[in-house]
Amino acid sequence: MDIILVPGFWLDASSWEEVTPALVEAGHTVHPLTLPGLEARESPRAGIGLRTHIDAVIEKVDSLEGKVVLVGHSGGGAIIHGVVDSRPDRIARAVYVDSGPLGEGGVINDELPDDGDDIPLPPWEGFEEADLVDLTEELREKFRARAIPEPRGVAYDQQHLHDVRRYDVPATVIACEFPSSMLNEMMDAGHPFTEELSRIKDVELVDLPTGHWPQFTKPAELGEAVLKAVDRTA
Numbered sequence: 001m002d003i004i005l006v007p008g009f010w011l012d013a014s015s016w017e018e019v020t021p022a023l024v025e026a027g028h029t030v031h032p033l034t035l036p037g038l039e040a041r042e043s044p045r046a047g048i049g050l051r052t053h054i055d056a057v058i059e060k061v062d063s064l065e066g067k068v069v070l071v072g073h074s075g076g077g078a079i080i081h082g083v084v085d086s087r088p089d090r091i092a093r094a095v096y097v098d099s100g101p102l103g104e105g106g107v108i109n110d111e112l113p114d115d116g117d118d119i120p121l122p123p124w125e126g127f128e129e130a131d132l133v134d135l136t137e138e139l140r141e142k143f144r145a146r147a148i149p150e151p152r153g154v155a156y157d158q159q160h161l162h163d164v165r166r167y168d169v170p171a172t173v174i175a176c177e178f179p180s181s182m183l184n185e186m187m188d189a190g191h192p193f194t195e196e197l198s199r200i201k202d203v204e205l206v207d208l209p210t211g212h213w214p215q216f217t218k219p220a221e222l223g224e225a226v227l228k229a230v231d232r233t234a
Contacts, residue, residue, distance in 0.1 A: 001092070001230055002064045005032040006057060008074025008099070008213075009108075009155070010121045010147040012038050015073075018219035022227050031060060035079075037151040045117040049153030050108070051160075054082035067092040069230050073215065075109070075150075078102035078159060081166070081196070088165035093233040095226055098176040098212050100183075101166075102159045103196035110156045118149035130177040133211035134218065143216060170202040172229040174222065176214050180205035204229070 003023055005016045013032035020030045035053045037045040057079060061068055069092050072080035077099025084091050084101075094101070102108065112119045113126075121144060124132060135143070175183055183205055187198040197203060206225055208214055214222040 001028045001233070002066070002068040003028050003030050003226070003230060004057060004060055004068055004070050004080075005030060006035070006070065006072040006076035006079050007033070007038075008072075008076050008097075009112075009119070009150040010038075011073075012146075012148060014146070015215055019215050019223040019226065022220065022223035023230070026227055026231075028227075028230060031064075033057065033060060037154075038148050041148055043148070045149065045151040047153070048117075048151035050078065050082070050157035052151075053079045053154055054086065057083045058086055061087050061090050069093045069095065069233060071095040071097060071226055072099060073097040074099050074212065075154065078106070078108050079154075082159060082161070084169050085161040085163050085166040088163055088169055091169045093170045093172060093229060095172045095174065095229050097174045097214065097222065097226075100173055100194065101171065101196045101200065104159060104161045106159045106196075107157065108155050112150075112155050114152045114156075115149070117152050119152050119155055120149045121147040127212075128177075131212040133177065133209075135211050135213060135216065139213075139216050143213065167199050167201055169200070170204075170233065171197070171200045172204050172206060172232075173197070174206050174208050174214070174225050174229075176208050176210050177212050179209070180207050204232075
């Protein structure tokens with residue numbers, strides 16, 4: 001199976017490097033992506049928006065044969081959902097890592113402080129405690145050293161969806177900072193955060209208790225969780 005890995009904000013393809021061994025050893029082909037504007041700190045980010053990133057992933061999907069699995073971390077969850085909407089017949093499963101599908105008109109996070117066309121990685125004090133579980137001082141230093149400013153448009157742009165066949169694509173949510181029990185309660189209550197997720201016909205919730213960046217705090221466990229989702233798909 002071809003597995004496309006979409007990083008969250010401030011990260012490039014290398015952020016998946018400790019997650020992929022389990023997938024490769026199982027015989028799958030991994031395609032970790034570096035999205036436009038995330039190539040380097042000095043890369044231009046003007047004019048790059050949410051649709052730019054969705055289209056970049058679509059281009060990768062179209063370059064491959066057969067169905068693929070999409071994996072999106074954090075803001076990457078909104079991106080892969082846009083791809084599912086655009087290519088529902090090409091996606092075998094969407095795996096949301098501490099994220100979920102962003103519905104029509106939603107934005108990833110328009111409260112992140114921007115600096116022109118950039119959104120730099122905020123100070124750690126700007127995150128919730130749940131985000132930072134297991135993210136040691138050493139991991140924080142490594143993360144900040146590799147962090148690349150996110151294009152402002154990706155965080156602030158509205159999601160636009162068109163094809164209800166997206167609800168036919170199976171989804172796996174790997175729940176990290178919030179347990180699956182909480183997500184189930186939110187779906188049952190009709191919470192806006194899980195409204196789009198609740199419309200998907202085949203959803204599985206998998207718990208991987210840690211903070212918001214399991215690719216750093218529990219990379220081997222994340223790799224195994226993704227592998228199990230892929231195996232259930234194949």
